[in-house]
Amino acid sequence: MLSIKNLRAAIDDKEILKGFNLEVKPGEIHAIMGPNGSGKSTLASVLAGKEDYTVTEGEVIFNGKDLLELSPEDRAREGLFLAFQYPVEIPGVSNINFLKTALGEIRQYKGLPPLEAKDFLKLVKDKQAMVELQGSLANRSVNEGFSGGEKKRNEIFQMAMLEPTLAILDETDSGLDIDALRIVANGVNQLKRNDRAFVVITHYQRLLDYIIPDFVHVMYNGQIVKTGNKDLALELEEKGYDWIKKELEPSI
Amino acid sequence: MNTVSIQNNSSAIAEVFENVINHFPSTNELKSARSKAFQIFNEMGFPLKTNEEYKYSSTEKFSKNEFSWKDDQSIILNIDFESYRNSNKEVDHIFLVNGKLIIEESSIAENNNQVTICDLKTATLRFPDLISTYYAKNTKEFNDAFAQLNAAIATNGLFIHVAPNQIISKPIQVNHINSSNKSNAIHIHHVIIAEKLSQLSIIENFYSASNSDNYMVNFVAEVYVKESAFVNYYRLQNENSNAIHINATLVTQAAHSHFDTNTITIGGKWLRNNLNIALNGIQCETHLNGLQIIKGNQHVDNHTLVDHQMPHCESNQLYKGILKDKSTGVFNGKIFVRKDAQKTNAYQSSKNMLLSDDATMNTKPQLEIYADDVKCSHGSSTGQIDENALFYLKARGLSPASAKKLLMIAFANDVIQTTKIASFKSNLIDIIEKCLE
Numbered sequence: 001m002l003s004i005k006n007l008r009a010a011i012d013d014k015e016i017l018k019g020f021n022l023e024v025k026p027g028e029i030h031a032i033m034g035p036n037g038s039g040k041s042t043l044a045s046v047l048a049g050k051e052d053y054t055v056t057e058g059e060v061i062f063n064g065k066d067l068l069e070l071s072p073e074d075r076a077r078e079g080l081f082l083a084f085q086y087p088v089e090i091p092g093v094s095n096i097n098f099l100k101t102a103l104g105e106i107r108q109y110k111g112l113p114p115l116e117a118k119d120f121l122k123l124v125k126d127k128q129a130m131v132e133l134q135g136s137l138a139n140r141s142v143n144e145g146f147s148g149g150e151k152k153r154n155e156i157f158q159m160a161m162l163e164p165t166l167a168i169l170d171e172t173d174s175g176l177d178i179d180a181l182r183i184v185a186n187g188v189n190q191l192k193r194n195d196r197a198f199v200v201i202t203h204y205q206r207l208l209d210y211i212i213p214d215f216v217h218v219m220y221n222g223q224i225v226k227t228g229n230k231d232l233a234l235e236l237e238e239k240g241y242d243w244i245k246k247e248l249e250p251s252i
Numbered sequence: 253m254n255t256v257s258i259q260n261n262s263s264a265i266a267e268v269f270e271n272v273i274n275h276f277p278s279t280n281e282l283k284s285a286r287s288k289a290f291q292i293f294n295e296m297g298f299p300l301k302t303n304e305e306y307k308y309s310s311t312e313k314f315s316k317n318e319f320s321w322k323d324d325q326s327i328i329l330n331i332d333f334e335s336y337r338n339s340n341k342e343v344d345h346i347f348l349v350n351g352k353l354i355i356e357e358s359s360i361a362e363n364n365n366q367v368t369i370c371d372l373k374t375a376t377l378r379f380p381d382l383i384s385t386y387y388a389k390n391t392k393e394f395n396d397a398f399a400q401l402n403a404a405i406a407t408n409g410l411f412i413h414v415a416p417n418q419i420i421s422k423p424i425q426v427n428h429i430n431s432s433n434k435s436n437a438i439h440i441h442h443v444i445i446a447e448k449l450s451q452l453s454i455i456e457n458f459y460s461a462s463n464s465d466n467y468m469v470n471f472v473a474e475v476y477v478k479e480s481a482f483v484n485y486y487r488l489q490n491e492n493s494n495a496i497h498i499n500a501t502l503v504t505q506a507a508h509s510h511f512d513t514n515t516i517t518i519g520g521k522w523l524r525n526n527l528n529i530a531l532n533g534i535q536c537e538t539h540l541n542g543l544q545i546i547k548g549n550q551h552v553d554n555h556t557l558v559d560h561q562m563p564h565c566e567s568n569q570l571y572k573g574i575l576k577d578k579s580t581g582v583f584n585g586k587i588f589v590r591k592d593a594q595k596t597n598a599y600q601s602s603k604n605m606l607l608s609d610d611a612t613m614n615t616k617p618q619l620e621i622y623a624d625d626v627k628c629s630h631g632s633s634t635g636q637i638d639e640n641a642l643f644y645l646k647a648r649g650l651s652p653a654s655a656k657k658l659l660m661i662a663f664a665n666d667v668i669q670t671t672k673i674a675s676f677k678s679n680l681i682d683i684i685e686k687c688l689e
Contacts, residue, residue: 090662
């Protein structure tokens with residue numbers, strides 16, 4: 001589904017991704033962990049198509065297409081979804097109105113007819129219930145005045161509405177209390193399907209108690225330096241990252 | 253005083269003035285008010301480049317005698333009034349063509365003792381005392397050449413009078429359809445009086461009869477909001493791309509009165525809006541908002557003046573602009589808080605979005621505060637579209653065009669939502685959505 005080979009990317013001439021490789025197959029959940037500044041969020045931004053980053057080398061194939069050639073909106077229309085680490089507040093743009101436009105344009109791209117108004121409203125209602133998002137929030141301006149937890153739940157709500165094939169969750173668990181964390185994880189688990197994959201970027205093992213990953217990758221200095229199963233996350237939680245850095249040292 | 257700038261025009265304008273003085277129905281007071289205004293106009297001349305008030309809005313075209321000052325008598329009447337009426341069925345429509353009231357197309361109830369609506373000529377004959385008192389009462393206080401010229405020579409326009417205690421619940425929509433192919437100067441002058449404890453809502457829309465019409469409108473509205481009266485006065489300026497439009501809306505509020513106004517500008521070539529509000533009673537409230545969405549070579553200059561003369565008054569202003577292409581905008585907002593105006597709350601905000609490197613916005617807040625127990629604030633920002641918000645929307649599958657449109661509508665919406673007439677608000681939303689396509 002997603003194949004990243006030797007990806008190098010820079011911002012303002014500073015290289016952040018330094019030969020990143022990752023293979024994601026349908027149905028899989030990948031967790032990416034790593035210390036601050038290792039390039040996790042840069043990876044998410046580059047995949048979503050943020051213009052601030054320059055890709056200098058490597059390739060990303062997504063569902064058979066060259067992802068890096070696509071505009072951000074076409075990446076979304078092809079089924080890529082990024083749950084933002086810092087969801088943007090957009091005063092005056094209603095959540096519902098914007099999702100209606102987004103869904104309409106995605107369906108048009110896929111050659112599907114627009115949803116009937118009543119079908120759209122039913123979808124909104126069902127998906128809202130899934131992330132326990134109050135109806136009033138869905139009608140408000142995008143993320144404006146939302147608490148941290150509401151913003152993250154709103155990201156999962158949008159994901160549920162847009163039904164991507166690959167979802168990247170960029171530190172969606174950061175700043176969430178345990179109740180909000182459960183709601184977010186529950187939303188993700190309900191969206192799990194054989195033809196849908198997740199890349200979960202996180203600082204904390206705790207999330208992975210709720211979203212069980214097939215693979216745990218450790219990212220350091222712009223690369224994946226270690227891969228394991230969910231036990232690796234527990235080990236990282238216990239011992240921190242220094243032992244991995246030490247393991248790497250002889251090779252430097 | 254410099255009179256050089258009007259030399260080319262002076263004889264043509266003087267001829268028009270003589271004609272008005274000699275032939276238009278009048279009273280002694282009216283004659284003297286017109287003569288006084290004409291004298292001031294002659295002393296001032298059209299504003300020169302050096303005039304600080306017109307620093308960003310060149311008025312050279314006026315001194316170059318590009319206009320025909322004689323009243324254009326040939327009214328073009330192949331106007332589809334019905335289509336205007338259909339645009340909003342929840343209001344009473346009044347039609348003015350080049351300022352002339354088209355009675356047969358307008359909804360004016362006869363024998364209605366709540367509200368009187370007629371043209372200036374009729375008002376002068378029927379209500380000479382009111383006209384003597386109120387015509388040019390506010391313009392006298394406004395030292396502006398265009399307003400003085402208007403007061404001197406205007407013969408068209410409306411007289412709207414709401415009797416005390418009368419609540420006019422159905423909004424009145426005044427549709428101006430301006431038309432001239434001879435670069436005519438069109439002078440329109442309203443006198444609007446809302447007596448004590450009355451309520452009135454006016455929507456005033458400006459259109460051109462066709463895209464090829466070519467004219468200049470010099471418009472004055474004097475609005476007298478008496479004690480405890482409520483007046484809503486909303487305006488949509490949507491003339492063609494040749495139209496030059498100058499207006500002075502001069503408002504006086506008495507104690508406990510409310511005035512709510514909104515100036516929405518999307519059409520026209522060169523516009524200057526003067527909005528002066530004198531709060532000369534205690535506990536007045538006034539809201540003045542504006543939105544301009546302009547493109548091409550359009551120029552829109554909004555000058556506001558809120559004069560807090562008495563204690564416990566509140567004024568709020570929010571002006572927003574979306575400027576595309578090579579368009580230019582000006583916002584100059586003056587707030588005076590006089591010595592006696594303690595406990596004043598006065599707020600002002602100007603926010604602008606530039607969508608092109610060639611668009612220009614000039615903003616100038618001017619606060620002069622002589623009282624010591626007041627709350628006043630002003631803020632101004634001019635920027636581009638929020639790139640983070642744009643990316644967020646694109647990352648959800650929206651095309652750049654629809655993402656930008658959503659953001660612009662959201663930006664404009666703040667001002668539109670301040671409008672209290674639902675039917676006008678929904679009209680505005682449609683018009684603005686089209687305008688941002």
